[in-house]
Amino acid sequence: MGYSPGLIFIIMSRICELTGVGSRKGSHIWRSGKAKKKGGIGTHITAITKRRFLPNLQRVKALVDGEVRYMRVTAKAIKKGLVTKAPKRRWSKDQAVAKPAAS
Numbered sequence: 667m668g669y670s671p672g673l674i675f676i677i678m679s680r681i682c683e684l685t686g687v688g689s690r691k692g693s694h695i696w697r698s699g700k701a702k703k704k705g706g707i708g709t710h711i712t713a714i715t716k717r718r719f720l721p722n723l724q725r726v727k728a729l730v731d732g733e734v735r736y737m738r739v740t741a742k743a744i745k746k747g748l749v750t751k752a753p754k755r756r757w758s759k760d761q762a763v764a765k766p767a768a769s
Contacts, residue, residue, distance in 0.1 A: 680720055682740040684748050690719045727752040 681688040696713040700706020722741040726749055727734055734752040743749060 680723060681738075682721060682723065682743055683737045684739050684743045687721045687740050687742075689721065692717050692719050729753075 679688070694715050694717045695711055697709040698712050699709040702708045723738045724741055724744060726737055726739055726744065728737045728739075729750045729752055730737070737749070739749055
């Protein structure tokens, strides 16, 4: 079976579909020792490891070009009002099946 890295990147990436915000690099710093203001000789960095800060992505039903689809957007984009949420579904599956049969 063929493997396309580009396709995997589009599907599995942690990127907001509206703003394009992705993960950021950072570091986790370990310190040891007692602070000078608490009577010690000061804290010292003992280790630094790399880490990633991930965006707060939410899966939302949104109206895009007149059709409803799921999008992965950041909570910040939702708060700003960049997402137009899909209207609530007012019909049941039984009504949808019965309608074509009546015509």
